Amino acid sequence: MASDHARGSGVPVPGAVGAAQRRFVLQEMIFGPGAGSALSLVLTGDGPVDAARVCHAARTLLDRHRVLRTGVHMSEDGELSARELAIADPVCRTVVAQERDRELSSEEWFARLAEDAKSGIGLLATGPFMTFTIASWAPDRTAVIIAVSHAVTDALSNTILLQEFCASYDGRSSPPPQYDYRDVVAAEQDRAQENSAAVDSDLVYLSGARMTWRAPDVGHGGTAWARTTLTSAAEESLRNIARAEGATLFAVLLAVIAERLAAVSGVAEMLLGATVDSRERLGTTGVVGPCLDLAVFRVPLGDHSGWDRVRTAVGAVRDRLWDVLDGSSAPYDRLLTRARRERGGDLSQLFDVLVNYLPFALPTLHLAGRPVILLDLPLAAGGVGLTINISQSEGRTVVSVVGRDASLRSLCAWLVTAVEAVLEHRDAVEAPANLWPGPPAPADDIMLDDEREAMAERTSAGHEEPTGVAARLGEIWGRVLRREVGMEDNIYALGADSLTVARFCVAAGRAGFTIHPRDVMRLPSIAQLLRHGAYHLHTAARPAPSASTVQFPLSQGQLGMVYASESSDHLPLYSATTRVECRGPFDEGRLSRALTAVVARHPILRTTYGVQDRVPSQFVAVAGPADVDVRHIESLPSDAQDSLIDAATAALNACRYDWLAQPLAAFTVFVRDATRFVLLVGFHHSILDGHSERVLVQDFVTAYANPQDLPALKSEFASFVAAEQRALADEVHVRFWRAEVARMRAVNASQREMVRQPSADTLVRSWTIEPPEAEALHATARSVDCPLKSVLLAAHARAVGALLAQDTIVTGLSIHNRRTEPDGDLVLGNFVNMVPLRVGLHDDSASLIRAVHARETELVEYSRLPLATIQRIDGGGRLFWSSFSFTRFSRTPDLSAGDLRVGSVVSSVLSEDPLHVNFNEDEASGAVLVRVRLGPHCPADAEVTRFCALLARETGRFLT
Structure with a gap:
């Protein structure tokens, strides 16, 4: 019934991008749009809802809070900037329950719509960041579903927005906001400059720590959820422990959770993350925006047993919490760039358990004088195995545990019961036999800078750095960081982070280098990159796409393969080869003309991947001469030839691709003798399936005889992607698979x-x-x-x-x-x-x-x-x-x-x-x-x- 969101060109907003927004930009780049980055607030009540008043209230929220209409733009060189978007109207729609929906209860139907509404949240560059759905189950049973991006709000912000929405719906005005989110960003920058030593201090705190607990990843899908309201006895015990140990209620609960998880998994130390509201610390109380930072808690439990284990945990959490609350700990995104995970997978977190603490209550809300309630839905954070939400209001504490996978249901149910049992001094609740769907994953060391350098020094003896390459890389880093960078300088010490690393790799690609961001993060100086040979220098830089380059989105299968390739750090996923033994007279001119004809016929062989307007896309360059590496090995004996070709094949199967600059298909020819040669095609599996490999071979054979026998095709891969996009929008497909x-x-x-x-x-x-x-x-x-x-x-x-x-x-x-x-x-x-x-x-x-x-x-x-x-x-x-x-x-x-x-x-x-x-x-x-x-x-x-x-x-x- 309502208008769609209008996407306009951005007008720059003064100020930089906030730390929380940076995290969500990276999450969107890795996982794709909307990946775990939105939640839905469902207000349910009796009586009808006026659609026009909902749209008016939605417009009021957008007008009051600039952050709700501010996108994050990334320039071609990777710079992030905030841009205010021209939003004509908020996204509002009306949904009425159909007969097929009656198999659900009203709450289940509202919850399903809430989940669907999150998919309407747009890209961080374009929005929309809030959508409104009026859901009518019956004339006297309705709901307003507000989907909102985590990149523009947090828990306290949502509480403020709900109050303002209800007030505006009823025609009441709210006091003007005292702060703008830009004030938070400015305060974050000031704090980072004033407390530059905090990163070093936190590294000392984490030095030698091991991420010994990780939720098993068995891939059932779904979500596990369990919750409990603490009994009066548990509440009283919680407060008594807090007074005796000089700790906050949150510190006690976090310690008990760590102790129970450690006990059931048999580890002596836990690493947990916790959200920290930075408003008071930054002096911006009451602002709407993503003001939550993350803090890492290291909870050693030692050899203690019983209550001594709990007291040890409480003391460790209490002492760390003081550092966090007084601002002497480092912002999480800066800490993350200075420590690396030895094992891939999450790509972002130093922990797999995140605790959210909400020490405030949602006030009573009314629409048109009728009370409405907020539907209780599981709130899960992206990228972690368990999200534990603790809320306190009116002297009661609610603990809910959300697992990222349905296989964790037993663990979630056991944990809420076990926490309550510890607080009530009851015997430990015995863990059921099916608590773990599989063992926790292997421990991940957190390796610090000095350990990296020591490792590099142990392996660098006898290597001489190519000074010309070093100078060129130093110039590139200098342009990115806007300061002089020496051979031995640690880029993190000069202010680099994961985004600047990405910018460096892109700039290096333009200069003729292929350098993987993971290698730069692992080897944070030019000297270390050169000692380990973690770069490839092209003989000629790949030309930039011309104005006639074709661009369209990646297919979902391509996107998944790219993500899997980037996520795996110990085995190269989807790097593929096809090895063709050819018999016939070798003619290098015929070979070049044949491969040029094949590449001209098939745009996928001219494709690179990138991001256009925050959409993962593929770019098809105009056709040109094929790039083929011809190697003459006629002088070698047959077994030596085979060994050389085997080694080249293994190298291609082990290579990692530079999506922006490197061709995703490469041709190498080994000439055995005058009548025998091998065509070796290295490619990423996202551009060719098995049938396509055979078509490629057939086309090469045909073109080697006569390139004119390969006419242009009437179909193209882009039409497949378009059909997939239509299926994504087809509710019939979605309903079928939901039932399956x-x-x-x-x-x-x-x-x-x-x-x-x-x-x-x-x-x-x-x-x-x-x-x-x-x-x-x-x-x-x-x-x-x-x-x-x-x-x-x-x-x-x-x-x-x-x-x-x-x-x-x-x-x-x-x-x-x-x-x-x-x-x-x-x-x-x-x-x-x-x-x-x-x-x-x-x-x-x-x-x-x-x-x-x-x-x-x-x-x-x-x-x-x-x-x-x-x-x-x-x-x-x-x-x-x-x-x-x-x-x-x-x-x-x-x-x-x-x-x-x-x-x-x-x-x-x-x-x-x-x-x-x-x-x-x-x-x-x-x-x-x-x-x-x-x-x-x-x-x-x-x-x-x-x-x-x-x-x-x-x-x-x-x-x-």
Whole structure:
């Protein structure tokens, strides 16, 4: 019923960007728009709601508080600035419950709308940052749902906004704001300059600490939530402990939580994070804006037992809290740039438990004279395993625990009970057997600057730095930091942070270098970068995209692969190769013309990734001569040639890509002799799926004979992305998957323990189903009028069920979504989507095969909704630990054109799936190769060995 948000060009607002806003900018860059960065406030009451008055009240809030209409803009060189946006009207809409919604209660329906409303929060550069939904369950049962970005408010701000909204709705005025959020930003800057030693002090406090507790990441999806209001006895005990130990109530509760989590997980020390309201500390009381900073608490528990453990924890938290409250601790974002995590994953946090303390009560609210209440919904922070919210009002304390994954429900329920038991001096509540869905992840050391330098010095003996490169890198750092930077200078000591590191890497890319931000964070001086060889110098800088460069969004699959690649620090994910043995006369001119024709035909081979208007995008450069590296190895013996090519293949499989500057596909040719050469294609899997690899090889062979035989295609990858965008906006797709995911929750009660693989050498198990057995499987498929894929999928499902001892399982199913349009089968790109498949395991083999075939057929219609979106329906997290794909490629294809023939094609890629089963039917021989590929985090070796045996057994049972 209302108008949409108008996105206007920004007008700069004086002042810098706040620390909290910086955190959310980085979170948006890593996880994508709206990733855990919004919440919904639901006001419910009896009687109708006037839509016009809601829109008027919404407009009043936008006019009163500049921060609600201020975006954060990033320039091309990475500089952040605040910009006031021209917002014509607030986003207001009306939703009326339909008959299909009556299966829910009114509260459940409001909660679902609240979750959906968060997706309406826009990018931090463009907004909108608040939306308003009027939800009518019945004429006498309504709600106003206010979705708001964490980047513009916090808990106290939301309380202020709710009061002002109700007052404006009723025609009452509110006192003018005393402070603007810009005052907070200015105070933060002053504090950072006055207290520059705080970072060093906090590093001393954390030195040697280990992040020994992390919530298991088993990927059920959903959210776990438990809450309790402390009994009178627990309240009295809480206050008595606080008086006896000279501590605040918050310090006691934080200490008890740390002690219980440490006890149940068997660790001697806990690292927790806590939100700290900076208003009083900065002298900006009552301001609306994101004024919460994060503080890290190190809670040692030693060898004590019973109440001595609790007292030790209280003392540690109390002493740290004084430093935090008096402003002598460092801002969290600055602390984070000076300590690094040895293990990747979260990318942002030094802890996996965050405690929010809300020592204020929401006053009674009225709309049109009728009382309204705020619906109680779980409030979770992004990037942590457990969020613990503590609120106090009218002498009562409410503790709620929210887990990022449904598998943590038992832990959340136990923790709220255990905290109350400790305070009441009751016997410890025994943890249930299913408390942990898996063991906590390995500990993460927090390595400090001096430790990094010592490590670098131990490995730098005998290395001479190239002074020319050092001078160029020093000039680049100098431009970024606007000061002179020497070889041994630590960039953090000169004021660098994660954003300036990103700016440096972009600037270095323009100057011809490829340097990964992770390496700069790990090696924070030019000398250390050079000693470790953590850079690559191009022979020529990549030209900037021309004015005719095509730009469109990344697909959700591409975005997920890029994020997975960036998140993995010990194994290179999705760096792929295709190795083609060619037989025929080698002619470098023909080779260059052929690859130039291939690159001209396929825009994806000219693609780089970046951010445009805060939207992750792909940029397609205009066609030009193909860049090919020709290496003549004719003088080497055959085994030496193979070793050299193997080494080059391994290097490409291990490389990490510079999304902004580095081509995402590279061609290398090894000339064995006058009639034999190898084409090695290195690429990121986000631009090519398996079918596209084969099309690429076929096109090369064709063009080598005659480049004119590759006409322009009538289809393009951009049309696939456009179709995916339409599916994202299609409520039919969303409703289908919401119902499917709901049915999967109970199935996912059992998951597997995941371990961290140290290298890629052990990540593939394989065996071959010989042609006679493969033909018997074909006969089984023909007997039930289903394809061979359905027989193999049924065997896979039975193996998973046998391993889990379940009669219904959920597994991932790989489905191709190529466009059914002219030339759609010839377009290069990654068109594969992995969707969750729920299968009931029939005893009758024929019935099971038909059932999985019917389920796949049903899912194809809805398979354009990306997996990341499907998982977010259930709150995020992995919905399955095993996955399945079927391909039909030959390692020795019959490919030839003119005087060129392909001898063999070998592909290699490492994905993030914990356990992926691929059945590949060789079209030439009829054999089926079974490959069980493991991800960086996968089941233990014994589990994998057992699964492989079960898979072989179940496949054999389908032989006829």
